Amino acid sequence: MRCVMSLLTITLISSILLSLFPQTPAAYGPLNYACCVKYTRNPLPFGVIKGFIEQSSREVCRIDAIIFFTKNKKKVCASVEDQWVRAALAHLRSKITKLTEKRAPRLTTAAGLKRMIHTTTKTP
Template sequence: MSNRSLLTYVLISSFILSILIDQASAYGPHKYDCCINYTQKPVPIRFIKGYMEQSSLTVCSIDAIIFLTVQDKKVCASSKDAWVKSAMRRLSYRLKQLSKKSPDGNGDGKRAIPGTFTAVVTPAAP
């Protein structure tokens, strides 16, 4: 085998290997934003504007409720905690109240539930 054909073989093999490695990692869990543990401190309801659910049946390893705060931070919590159940009930109640006010759901012409969030509400007026 000549040096030229060996070099061509190595280059082609390297190229194919690099493509396969990139494809394998594209499906891995590091491409997702998963909760890996829960917060120990309750988040006051006035700082929460929405939540979504994370399932362990998908890529992530634990079931969790992900709260979105008014500062656009995500907080992971256990759905078994009493404060989490209470916050979810209050957010769902607020969302129902907002949807009763107008046909579009929140009275300002914008959607009340963007993307994958289960409930997104605006803070109560003072």
């Protein structure tokens, strides 16, 4: 009987001590993730926008938002419903398309590479 009481006492004390420690942050995602909780009312000039990500209300955060990254290393939350946001996204997407079109001729398929090797190794 005394052994059972000792075991219960140890279990109780262990439970109390473990509950005092904070829970691990890994269970709640990265600590540096911050959600947008409201939108900016001021449009950003396109020249200061460096990039963007989309925030979904179906994941961790409560609202859908576009998070713009500025050249000053700031994050600006905006609504997709705003006209200036849609215009900025369209402009960014067109820049990405132009960049990928410029790089496309440099890409080589395996067959093209084989042909290139074959034509450069022929002896006259």
